Amino acid sequence: MTTLAHWLVTALEARGLETVFGIPGVHTIELYRGLAGSRLRHVTPRHEQGAGFMADGHARASGRPAACFIITGPGMTNIATAMAQAYADSVPMLVISSVNRRRELGMQEGRLHELPSQQQSMSGLCAFSHTLLEPANLPAVLDRAFAVFATCRPRPVHIEIPRDLFAAECPLPAAGPLPVFHPPGADPAAIEQAAQWLNAADRPLLLLGGGALHDPDTARRLAERLDAPTLTTINARGLLGRAHPLDLGANATWPAVREHAARADVILAIGTELGETDYDVTFDEGFRLTGRLIRVDIDAEALSTSHRPALAMVAEAGGALRALLPRLEQGHHAGAATVASLHGQLALAERADMAPFVPLFEMLDRLLPEAIVVGDSTAPVYAGNHLARRGQVRRWFNASTGYGALGYALPAAIGAALGAPRQPDGAPPPVVALVGDGGLMFTLAELATARDEHLPLIVIVWHNAGYEEIRHAMDAADVPRLGVDPVAPDFAAIAAGFGCHWQQLATPGELAATLSTAAERQDAPWLIEIDATRWPG
Structure with a gap:
C-alpha cells in the first residue's frame, strides 16, 4: 500500500511527465509529500496564472503536457485565464487541484477556499473536469486524461482531489504496460x-x-x-x-x-x-x-x-x-x-504598421535563428505574425490568437525554456519573450521564477507607455482616451531587484549589440527595454 499522493506522482512519472508548476498551499501539503524525492521537477511561479501559462509554453515548445498542482478555490480561479488560453489554442495541460473534504462538498459552510462547485466553475475551460471520490478510480481518470492528449483535440484536463484523500491508503498499481493510445486515422x-x-x-x-x-x-x-x-x-x-x-x-x-x-x-x-x-x-x-x-x-x-x-x-x-x-x-x-x-x-515590409518592426525581426532571424520567440498581445507580435521567420515548428507562438490573454509571454517563455528539446550540439535553444510594457505588468513577478530557475531568458519590452492598440481603437471610434496610459515602473530598478540584466535602447544597431551580449552572457535573464517613441519608423 501507498498513499494516493505518492501513487499520483509515481503515475505521472510513468506517463512521461517531467515538470510540475505549482504554489504549495495548506490544502496541497500532502500532495507535496508525494512529490518530494521524485524525478519530477517542481517550479514555483509567483501566481497560479503564471503556472498555467508556464505549462502552456512548456507544451507548445516540447509537444508534451506538463502538470500544474493548484490549491482549492483562489488557486483555481487564478489559473482559469491560462486554462482558457490553452483551451482556445488546443494546448494540452494537466491541472491537478485540491478541493475541500468529501463531507464538505456542496455544504456551503463557509470553509476556507470554498466555491459552490469548483468542478462546475472549471468545466467550461477544459476537455473535462473530474472530481475524484474513490482512490481506486485515479488510474482510470489519468488514463482518460492521457487518452484526450493523444487522440483528441488537446486541451487542458482538470482533476480535483478532496484533500482528505491525499493521505488515504491506495493499493500499489499492478505491474504491466500502460495503455497506448492511437489517434483516429483517415477513412x-x-x-x-x-x-x-x-x-x-x-x-x-x-x-x-x-x-x-x-x-x-x-x-x-x-x-x-x-x-x-x-x-x-x-x-x-x-x-x-x-x-x-x-x-x-x-x-x-x-x-x-x-x-x-x-x-x-x-x-x-x-x-x-x-x-x-x-x-x-x-x-x-x-x-x-x-x-x-x-x-x-x-x-x-x-x-x-x-x-x-x-x-x-x-x-x-x-x-x-x-x-x-x-x-x-x-x-x-x-x-x-x-x-x-x-x-x-x-509588400508587408513597406506598410506603415509593419515597417518599424522589420529591423527587429531581421535581427532576431540573423542573430538568434534557432530561438523560440514567445509573444504577448503587443504591436511587435501583431507585426511578427506576418513578418517573423522561423526555420522549425514550435519556434513562434503567442497569445494574440484564440483567447488573447495579456501577460502570457514571460511565464510561457519560462515554460518553453524548461520544456524545449536540446539542439544537436546539446545546448538548449535561446528563448525570447516579446511583450509590451502594459502586458508585462500582468505577470511581472515571474521574473523571479526565471531567476530561481537560472534561465537566460531574453525579455524584450516594447515600451510605448501604456495600451497603444486600445488608444488607436479609441481614436478610431471617436472615444476619448481613458484608462490607457498607465505609468510604467522603472524597469532598470525592477531588473536589479530581480537580479536580472537590463538595457534600454532605441535603435536597431543598439538592439543588435545587446542581443549579441545577451547571447554570450547567460548567467541571468535579460530585460531589454525598447523605447518605442524613439524607435525609427
Whole structure:
C-alpha cells in the first residue's frame, strides 16, 4: 500500500511527465509529500496564472503536457485565464487541484477556499473536469486524461482531489504496460475522394494549422507535390521551414491573398479550425472560400465551424497527410510564382504598421535563428505574425490568437525554456519573450521564477507607455482616451531587484549589440527595454 499522493506522482512519472508548476498551499501539503524525492521537477511561479501559462509554453515548445498542482478555490480561479488560453489554442495541460473534504462538498459552510462547485466553475475551460471520490478510480481518470492528449483535440484536463484523500491508503498499481493510445486515422474512401479532387484541381490552395505540427516533413512534401500556395497559421509558423517558396505565411487577412483564396477551386485545410484570429485579423469577416473545401481535423466538432466543407474527415493531421501524399500526382500550378507575386503585392515590409518592426525581426532571424520567440498581445507580435521567420515548428507562438490573454509571454517563455528539446550540439535553444510594457505588468513577478530557475531568458519590452492598440481603437471610434496610459515602473530598478540584466535602447544597431551580449552572457535573464517613441519608423 501507498498513499494516493505518492501513487499520483509515481503515475505521472510513468506517463512521461517531467515538470510540475505549482504554489504549495495548506490544502496541497500532502500532495507535496508525494512529490518530494521524485524525478519530477517542481517550479514555483509567483501566481497560479503564471503556472498555467508556464505549462502552456512548456507544451507548445516540447509537444508534451506538463502538470500544474493548484490549491482549492483562489488557486483555481487564478489559473482559469491560462486554462482558457490553452483551451482556445488546443494546448494540452494537466491541472491537478485540491478541493475541500468529501463531507464538505456542496455544504456551503463557509470553509476556507470554498466555491459552490469548483468542478462546475472549471468545466467550461477544459476537455473535462473530474472530481475524484474513490482512490481506486485515479488510474482510470489519468488514463482518460492521457487518452484526450493523444487522440483528441488537446486541451487542458482538470482533476480535483478532496484533500482528505491525499493521505488515504491506495493499493500499489499492478505491474504491466500502460495503455497506448492511437489517434483516429483517415477513412480510405475519404482520402481517395480528396486525392481525386486535388489531382483535378486547377487552382489548389493548402491551409495548414497547428494540428499539423507533429509531421512537418510530410506537410512540406505534400505542399510541394500539390505545387499549391500554402497558408500556415500563426501556430503553424515554421511548418514549411524558413522562407519556403510556397509559404504564404499567416497572411490570409490581406486583400490580395483573400482574392486568391476566393478563386481557389479546391482547398485542403488540415489541422486548422479556420478561426478568426488566424484568417481574419482585421475582423471584418472578409475571408471567403468558394471552392470545394476538404477539411481534416482530429476534432469532429471543428469540421463544420467557420466554413462549411464539401468533404470532412476526422483524423490526426499527420496520419492524413501520410495517407494522402502517395495518392497525389505531381502538380504543375506555378505555385512558387504565385506566392512570389502575392508577396510582392502585399509588400508587408513597406506598410506603415509593419515597417518599424522589420529591423527587429531581421535581427532576431540573423542573430538568434534557432530561438523560440514567445509573444504577448503587443504591436511587435501583431507585426511578427506576418513578418517573423522561423526555420522549425514550435519556434513562434503567442497569445494574440484564440483567447488573447495579456501577460502570457514571460511565464510561457519560462515554460518553453524548461520544456524545449536540446539542439544537436546539446545546448538548449535561446528563448525570447516579446511583450509590451502594459502586458508585462500582468505577470511581472515571474521574473523571479526565471531567476530561481537560472534561465537566460531574453525579455524584450516594447515600451510605448501604456495600451497603444486600445488608444488607436479609441481614436478610431471617436472615444476619448481613458484608462490607457498607465505609468510604467522603472524597469532598470525592477531588473536589479530581480537580479536580472537590463538595457534600454532605441535603435536597431543598439538592439543588435545587446542581443549579441545577451547571447554570450547567460548567467541571468535579460530585460531589454525598447523605447518605442524613439524607435525609427
